[in-house]
Amino acid sequence: MRQQSSRNGSPRKVVLSTIPSDAHTWNLLFLQLLLEEHGCAVTNLGACVPVETLVAESVRCRPDLIVLSTVNGHGVHEGLDVARAVRGRRELDGVPLVIGGKIDTAGSRTAADFRPLLDAGFDAVHVGVTAVPDFLALLERLPSVGHDGTGRRAYVDAAR
Template sequence: MKIILSGIASDSHTWNLVYLGLFLEERGHDVVALGPCVSPRLLTAACRRHAPDAVVLSSVNGHGYRDALAAVRALRAGPELAALPVAVGGKLGTAGHSREAEAARLRAAGCDAVLGDGAGDLDALCAFLAAPARVGA
C-alpha cells in the first residue's frame, strides 16, 4: 500500500514519525512521509498529489485529538478524498490517554481508526492497514 504518514499541525516531534515510517516500510508499504507540523491544507494537497491507499496521522504532544479532527474534516470535505481510509494514533489528549468521547467524535468526523500509544496499538494499525474500513461503507 501507499501510505501518507504525517504529523499533526501543532506537533513538531519527529521520532514518532521516523519510527512509524520504518515500521510501515518493514512491512512492505510505500511510505510518503510528510513530516511534523502538517496543516490540514497541506495534508489534503499531498493526498491529492500522491493518491495514497491510506493516511496515518501521529501525535506525541497531546493535541492529537484537536488537530486530527481538523485534518479529518478537511480530508472529508471534498468528494475525491471522502473514502480515503484514515487512522490517527499516539497521545491524543493532554490527560495522557485517549478518551472515548474524543475517539467517538473523531470516528464521527470520518476517522476510520483511532489508536492510542501502546504496543497493542501497533497491532491494531497493522489490522487497519490489512483491511481498511471505507467511509460510508
C-alpha cells in the same frame, strides 16, 4: 522481513503526517519504518504539517491510507480539523484515515475516549499499548484500494 505489500503485489501508498502544532519526529520515523517493513510506499510529510498541505499532498498522491501520528497532546482538537478537511474532498472519498499516538494530555487509552474524532471522519483511533498491533492487524485487512470506498469499508468494519 519485508511482508507482502498488497493483494496485487504493488505497494500500498500511505501518506504519513501529523497535526500543525506537533514538532515530534521520532514517532513519524518509527511509523515510516514500520509501514515500509510491511511493504508500503510512504510519503512522510514530517513535523508541523498545515492541514492544507496534508490535503494537497493526499490529493496529489492518491494514497490507499492516510495515517496521522501525533504525540504532543493536541491531536484531540487539531485532528478534528484534519478529518473535516480530508472528508471535505471528493478526491479522497473512500480513503481510510487513521490517527494514533498520544492524542490528548489526559492519557486516554481507548478509541472510545475519542468519539468526536471518529464522528469527524477518522476510521480508527490507535492509542495505548495495543495501538501498534491493532494498527497492523487492520493494515493486513486493507485491500489494495482504488477510490471506490472498499478500503475505508474494510478498515471501518475491522476497527469497530
